[in-house]
Amino acid sequence: MKLVVKNLKKNFGKKEVLKDINFEFEKGKIYGLLGRNGAGKTTFFNCLNEDIEINSGEFYIEDNDTKRKMEAEDVGYVLSTPNVPEFLTGREFLKFFIDINKKRIKEEKTIDEYFDFMKIEKEDRDRLLKDYSHGMKNKMQMLVNIIANPNVLLLDEPLTSFDVVVAEEMKQMLREIKKNHIIIFSTHIMELALDLCDEIVILNKGVLEEIDKSNLNNEQFKNKIIDALKEEG
Amino acid sequence: MIKTFITSFKLKNTYRTNSIIYSIKQFPIIKKILPDSLYKNSGLKIFANIISILSEIIGIFIGKIIYILTMIFMALSWYHTNQADTFIHIFTFLTLAGGVLNTYMLNPTKDKYYAIILMNMNAREYGLSNYYYQLIKLVVGFLPFTILFGMIAGVPLWIQIALPIFVLAVKLIVMNYSIYDFKKTNKASNENLPTKFVWGFVAVCLLLSYGLPAINITINVTVFLVVFIISLILGIYSLIKIHTFTDYRKMYKQILTASNVYMAENNAGTQAMKDISLKQIELDKNYTSNKSGFAYFHDLFVKRHSKILTKAVKKQSVIILIIFTAMIIGIEVNEELKNRTNEILMKYLPYFVFIMYCINRSSSVTQAMFMNCDHSMLTYRIYRTPKVILGIFKERLKTLITINLMPATLIGLGLAVLLYLSGGTDKPLNYMVLFVSIIAMSIFFSVHYLVMYYLLQPYNVNTELRSSTYKTVQGITYLVCWFMIQIQLPTLYFGIATIAFCVVYSLISLYLAYKYATKTFKLRV
Ligand SMILES: Nc1ncnc2c1ncn2[C@@H]1O[C@H](COP(=O)(O)OP(=O)(O)OP(=O)(O)O)[C@@H](O)[C@H]1O
Ligand SMILES: [Mg+2]
Numbered sequence: 001m002k003l004v005v006k007n008l009k010k011n012f013g014k015k016e017v018l019k020d021i022n023f024e025f026e027k028g029k030i031y032g033l034l035g036r037n038g039a040g041k042t043t044f045f046n047c048l049n050e051d052i053e054i055n056s057g058e059f060y061i062e063d064n065d066t067k068r069k070m071e072a073e074d075v076g077y078v079l080s081t082p083n084v085p086e087f088l089t090g091r092e093f094l095k096f097f098i099d100i101n102k103k104r105i106k107e108e109k110t111i112d113e114y115f116d117f118m119k120i121e122k123e124d125r126d127r128l129l130k131d132y133s134h135g136m137k138n139k140m141q142m143l144v145n146i147i148a149n150p151n152v153l154l155l156d157e158p159l160t161s162f163d164v165v166v167a168e169e170m171k172q173m174l175r176e177i178k179k180n181h182i183i184i185f186s187t188h189i190m191e192l193a194l195d196l197c198d199e200i201v202i203l204n205k206g207v208l209e210e211i212d213k214s215n216l217n218n219e220q221f222k223n224k225i226i227d228a229l230k231e232e233g
Numbered sequence: 234m235i236k237t238f239i240t241s242f243k244l245k246n247t248y249r250t251n252s253i254i255y256s257i258k259q260f261p262i263i264k265k266i267l268p269d270s271l272y273k274n275s276g277l278k279i280f281a282n283i284i285s286i287l288s289e290i291i292g293i294f295i296g297k298i299i300y301i302l303t304m305i306f307m308a309l310s311w312y313h314t315n316q317a318d319t320f321i322h323i324f325t326f327l328t329l330a331g332g333v334l335n336t337y338m339l340n341p342t343k344d345k346y347y348a349i350i351l352m353n354m355n356a357r358e359y360g361l362s363n364y365y366y367q368l369i370k371l372v373v374g375f376l377p378f379t380i381l382f383g384m385i386a387g388v389p390l391w392i393q394i395a396l397p398i399f400v401l402a403v404k405l406i407v408m409n410y411s412i413y414d415f416k417k418t419n420k421a422s423n424e425n426l427p428t429k430f431v432w433g434f435v436a437v438c439l440l441l442s443y444g445l446p447a448i449n450i451t452i453n454v455t456v457f458l459v460v461f462i463i464s465l466i467l468g469i470y471s472l473i474k475i476h477t478f479t480d481y482r483k484m485y486k487q488i489l490t491a492s493n494v495y496m497a498e499n500n501a502g503t504q505a506m507k508d509i510s511l512k513q514i515e516l517d518k519n520y521t522s523n524k525s526g527f528a529y530f531h532d533l534f535v536k537r538h539s540k541i542l543t544k545a546v547k548k549q550s551v552i553i554l555i556i557f558t559a560m561i562i563g564i565e566v567n568e569e570l571k572n573r574t575n576e577i578l579m580k581y582l583p584y585f586v587f588i589m590y591c592i593n594r595s596s597s598v599t600q601a602m603f604m605n606c607d608h609s610m611l612t613y614r615i616y617r618t619p620k621v622i623l624g625i626f627k628e629r630l631k632t633l634i635t636i637n638l639m640p641a642t643l644i645g646l647g648l649a650v651l652l653y654l655s656g657g658t659d660k661p662l663n664y665m666v667l668f669v670s671i672i673a674m675s676i677f678f679s680v681h682y683l684v685m686y687y688l689l690q691p692y693n694v695n696t697e698l699r700s701s702t703y704k705t706v707q708g709i710t711y712l713v714c715w716f717m718i719q720i721q722l723p724t725l726y727f728g729i730a731t732i733a734f735c736v737v738y739s740l741i742s743l744y745l746a747y748k749y750a751t752k753t754f755k756l757r758v
Contacts, residue, residue, distance in 0.1 A: 049612075049614055050614070050617075051612065051755070051756060051758075052758050072614040072615055072617065072618045073614075073615065075614050076614075077612065077613075077614065079612055083608075083609035083610075083612045083613075084609055085530075085605070085606050085609055085610055086511055086514060086605050086606075086609070087514045087533065087534055087537040087538065087605050087606065088530075088533055088537075089516070092529075092533055095529070096526070096527075096529060096530045099525045099526040099529065100526055100527065100615060100621065101615065126518075127516075128514060128516050128537075130511050130514060144613075148615065
């Protein structure tokens, strides 16, 4: 399975944020998406999630050489700012998500098992989400997206607000689930990208390019990435 | 200080101009025609500038003329007292009430927030210069109309001129008292959250201004003269105190919090609005829903928002019951009231469009739906699938209609009962029409607001209200309902027409919602 993006363009008025994106994301890999502030990473995710209309181009899923449209169930998107319905408790939110995704969930765990997995304390599970901390909300957002088991998982700077222990486990978890998913992961933390991701992709001047590691050592690779990022747009 | 004032005036004008351009751009058709570089377009900028300045000038007078015309001049005809004295009487007491309710200085406006908090301008200079500007506008705005209406009512010329100055003096005295209070307690009062004492004072003033003339008591020219001279002396003293007070910064820091400013301006955007909505959520630990999927989701939404849903309509219903009971007792004991009531019920049904508009909860509920629910949920693709959107739409429609029907049914029944008790009608169909048309209006407003919300989804990710179409529709809704107040039509015809309209409108708009909501219901960019 592949996610193919072809000639994708997105402008805001005159400003061309995404000029010509061409890329194939493959299943089983975690892609680290790097780019300067304002490069268009969030915009790119918003396009794939169909939050905003694209100006031209297309993207689709290619499965055994057959093209098909990317459906709602194909995408999970974890935003950098937490988005959870504040009037529900953590438990109710999970229940709702499990309810509406019943068909897609493979190995159903109990709600408490999910909570254990995300290290959300027992006493917090029945509190309103509006009283959760920033990081806890992010955890919930991450959790429901993983439960829904989408083919493509878009993560916009997700680990930044997690404490170190949870961040480590998240990384571990992403590695575990990656064989069945296409994971695109935007971050500003170079070490995280190098450590977790299989491919490094850079968004610069509105185009997406892969940075080839081939026979470079880590230090050289890092410098190459920084050089690529530094190129003025 | 003058420099500060000019800077602040320019600042205000700039963002007014920009928001005018912005609103023009928000209309879908215009958006397509006009280029995006519009903000730089100088022709349009000048146009917006002119509108901005015109609205400032018109703003000086428009409020004053409406105020004097509706609150004072039109009231004169109710009373048998001397017209000139009554004019002075009502004006004086309303001025006292207005004085404590609106000081200008303590009103947490967006302008002040931008200038003092965000741009860090000198608080004293900003506060004082704008305060003086407001006071000048006040006098200039009042003068033509105290002269005009004073002349018609036969008020002596010197009083026509003294009245605006009296208002000015009262404002200064109240402001000075606020500063005095602040120095003593270190607590600044937000004038948009008046204390019980203030409300009590206002109530007494209102009672005195409209109540006394009814029993043939008014103040006369001599009394006014005494009051005027005293307030003039106190006013001058207050002005000196206000001008020499230095701690404006500290005072404004307390008043100009984001949520205060939001309440004052009542315009969308900012975190403050979200915060206020979040406060509406209440957790009742004992309640769990045994539904599943989106029915479950919506069920919990309703439970957690009972403050603005079930509890709010229960309160309304109690008040409605009290009013009807009072009316029933009233018409039993007073023959004239009985006849008037019968007449009203047979002719003034349009008035109830406005009342039904006022008591309908849907507008604030759809806002909470967005702030506390859809704002975050719309970022989940699965929530935007047609099945979920329409499923939740259906649940919400049911809830809104049911909730609003509770007070509506009471009003419908109450009106029919009143009609019967006040002498009845020769066409029994009238009872039916009265009841059904009230119910139809209630359903109409519920459907109207929800469908508008789904078809125009006016908010963006930052919870800002971004749709001029939506604002226009809301404005028109208000205007039409307000216009209904002035109309008198036989209940039978107007009622039947209303019912027909509500049914047709609701069916069409529901059809549109089902057809298009899956495309239109998403976050704005
Ligand atoms: N709704 C919008 N209207 C106009 N311009 C926008 C809009 N959203 C984003 N932009 C512009 O598009 C560009 C890309 O923004 P985007 O948020 O995608 O950057 P990013 O790569 O996610 O940055 P960061 O690393 O800071 O999160 C920015 O210049 C931004 O100003
Ligand atoms: Mg971003």
